[in-house]
Amino acid sequence: MTQNPKPLPSASQLHKALPPRSFAAPPEMVAGALLACRVTFDQRNGVPHKAVLVPVEDFEGRWKIRQGGRLVDLPALRRIDAAPVAVELCADRQAVTVTLPWPGNARRALLLLLHPQVAIGGDVEYDEIAGHREPVSLESGIVTRRVDQALAPGRGASFALGSCQYPAGMLDATVRVRTRALEDRYIGPAERSLWRLGARLENDPSIRFTVLTGDQVYVDRTAGLFDPSKLLERLSFAYESFLLNAGLQRVLRVAGAEIFPMLDDHEVADNWEPRPRGYGHDELQDEMAQGRRLYVMRQRSMWPPAVRGTVSDKRLWLATELHGHAFFFTDTRSKRQGRTIGNLAYASILRKPQSAELHKWIRTQGPDSPPAFVVSASIVLPRYLSMRGRPGSRNPLGLALQTDSWAGYPGSLHKLLARLYDANAQRVVFLSGDEHLSCIATITIECMFEGRKVVVYSVHSSALYAPYAFANSAIEDFAADETFEFIDEQQHAGLCRKFRCHVKTFFPDSGDGFAILRPYRSAQGAWHLDVEFDGARRKVMRTLDLA
Missing domain, CATH: 3.60.21.70 (Alkaline phosphatase D (PhoD))
Structure with a gap:
């Protein structure tokens, strides 16, 4: 006897946050401290509908998110302060484009793709999709920002x-x-x-x-x-x-x-x-x-x-x-x-x-x-x-x-x-x-x-x-x-x-x-x-x- 799955809550209330598997192109810093990028998403997770950037730091060999002035383990994170922005599906249907504000003066930030699948009460859940064969590496979502300096006189790029x-x-x-x-x-x-x-x-x-x-x-x-x-x-x-x-x-x-x-x-x-x-x-x-x-x-x-x-x-x-x-x-x-x-x-x-x-x-x-x-x-x-x-x-x-x-x-x-x-x-x-x-x-x-x-x-x-x-x-x-x-x-x-x-x-x-x-x-x-x-x-x- 088969059982019907439990109905999912409204997608507008819930989402799952996953880092991208890889970037299809290097992120570009544009006017107004905005980050623009083209991201290859994992087809098995479906097409993301929003994305968000949060500061992240390497603390004793593990990635932690800076939230409210303190470092938080990602599994313990329940809410993201930054507001997510909508993403746009590319014509090749292999990637999405997104433009987000860079979080303050952070050198590294974690790019999370939000999927309208599972979460409770509006809180953020980071986990693997049920039945996902491979763990989603947090490393693959971390963007490093560098500020290009003016070239010295006589120096080419x-x-x-x-x-x-x-x-x-x-x-x-x-x-x-x-x-x-x-x-x-x-x-x-x-x-x-x-x-x-x-x-x-x-x-x-x-x-x-x-x-x-x-x-x-x-x-x-x-x-x-x-x-x-x-x-x-x-x-x-x-x-x-x-x-x-x-x-x-x-x-x-x-x-x-x-x-x-x-x-x-x-x-x-x-x-x-x-x-x-x-x-x-x-x-x-x-x-x-x-x-x-x-x-x-x-x-x-x-x-x-x-x-x-x-x-x-x-x-x-x-x-x-x-x-x-x-x-x-x-x-x-x-x-x-x-x-x-x-x-x-x-x-x-x-x-x-x-x-x-x-x-x-x-x-x-x-x-x-x-x-x-x-x-x-x-x-x-x-x-x-x-x-x-x-x-x-x-x-x-x-x-x-x-x-x-x-x-x-x-x-x-x-x-x-x-x-x-x-x-x-x-x-x-x-x-x-x-x-x-x-x-x-x-x-x-x-x-x-x-x-x-x-x-x-x-x-x-x-x-x-x-x-x-x-x-x-x-x-x-x-x-x-x-x-x-x-x-x-x-x-x-x-x-x-x-x-x-x-x-x-x-x-x-x-x-x-x-x-x-x-x-x-x-x-x-x-x-x-x-x-x-x-x-x-x-x-x-x-x-x-x-x-």
């Missing part, structure tokens, strides 16, 4: 660079207790890099934003061995793991920071590349369409609205200005052409519209411009050793077909280098990830029979977490110090120009982690770029002179 976050498993994840404050010692190996980055964002307001160059999720985490058979299931599983990363949640909870995650191959499939023309229905394009859709919904939505709103979701590349510096975010994955031995010399990693816009953007970055940055998921240089070919070989491109980076598209790479030379773009810096090791390449370009040289840099970040050595590139794989020649395909003054490019590479061997880049101008007017590799093994600093 600093920013972080990272890529490649392999997901946590049973042995390398963070174990969280609902009311305990997370500390460094509790963080699992898989989440330490992003956790460390979150701490730096909280404590160093000069680091204004973070660029993640791709592979934030691994749809193919076990290379098909234990992955779900259906693509949508693999995508959902991968993004669930990504958003539950304790380090990512800390990064996303820093009010005032910005984050720019990009798409690369593991958001779709390892070394994804379309088939060349001539095929009928192409399931590889179906894979990319699904991967792009989830990327736009779950990662591109983290971009600041002011930047995200300048380009449609159908185009993943754009040029913009971030804190006084020009940036060009390339899409080197979804628009690349399929290659064969027949089209290898001219196949494009960007396709014509994006390539033309990038070359046009480069022409605006002359020798008197401030440092400008090209963000690319794929590394520009150095090349793999195999690209050198054998002495006297008729195939100087070596194994370009097996190379996933820019060097695997020699036509695109050579055009890029020639356009940098033409623009005399001495202050362009390329930023990339994907190879699972850190390096800085100094690239010197010269045209035969001309007396000038152009020097640009490529800064490559190590993986945030890459536990399997067989999947990581090694220093020995690269031509760290090499010179190669190429012909510019475009005619110049009626002649075909021949170029020489010399590459010299520094490998810091700092381990899994990220990089912090700090552009600045000296008293003599010269621009420099401090590059700090913050790795699991060590921190390494290099200063680049940007002519």
Whole structure:
């Protein structure tokens, strides 16, 4: 015999308060000490209807709420002084937007989402939903406020660079207790890099934003061995793991920071590349369409609205200005052409519209411009050793077909280098990830029979977490110090120009982690770029002179 459930009291009187599982974008401090944010809510709890911010403090390793001048354990809390505000459901139905007043001078505050489900007499109840399989971590709802300071004269905004976050498993994840404050010692190996980055964002307001160059999720985490058979299931599983990363949640909870995650191959499939023309229905394009859709919904939505709103979701590349510096975010994955031995010399990693816009953007970055940055998921240089070919070989491109980076598209790479030379773009810096090791390449370009040289840099970040050595590139794989020649395909003054490019590479061997880049101008007017590799093994600093 079944029993009817007891009727719930009026929803207008009652609610349940739960912190969000994660933030879909960093909270933004707006005018009037208001906090605006976009929050991914737990679908199993239903859509929240209101939200409230309350001050919170870490007291002897446990989170407590400051209420009425005293610290109160959350389970003992029966009423919240602050008035809740209504939330608005986003169009993707995965998140809500909310704008709340920040509670006084508190450095940290707990964002509670209120659900019209259960409470008694108007009091606030914090507990798990009946039958909820996982405890809701209090940590995931705590927002850290930092006040951005004015930049010192001659100093540009600093920013972080990272890529490649392999997901946590049973042995390398963070174990969280609902009311305990997370500390460094509790963080699992898989989440330490992003956790460390979150701490730096909280404590160093000069680091204004973070660029993640791709592979934030691994749809193919076990290379098909234990992955779900259906693509949508693999995508959902991968993004669930990504958003539950304790380090990512800390990064996303820093009010005032910005984050720019990009798409690369593991958001779709390892070394994804379309088939060349001539095929009928192409399931590889179906894979990319699904991967792009989830990327736009779950990662591109983290971009600041002011930047995200300048380009449609159908185009993943754009040029913009971030804190006084020009940036060009390339899409080197979804628009690349399929290659064969027949089209290898001219196949494009960007396709014509994006390539033309990038070359046009480069022409605006002359020798008197401030440092400008090209963000690319794929590394520009150095090349793999195999690209050198054998002495006297008729195939100087070596194994370009097996190379996933820019060097695997020699036509695109050579055009890029020639356009940098033409623009005399001495202050362009390329930023990339994907190879699972850190390096800085100094690239010197010269045209035969001309007396000038152009020097640009490529800064490559190590993986945030890459536990399997067989999947990581090694220093020995690269031509760290090499010179190669190429012909510019475009005619110049009626002649075909021949170029020489010399590459010299520094490998810091700092381990899994990220990089912090700090552009600045000296008293003599010269621009420099401090590059700090913050790795699991060590921190390494290099200063680049940007002519």
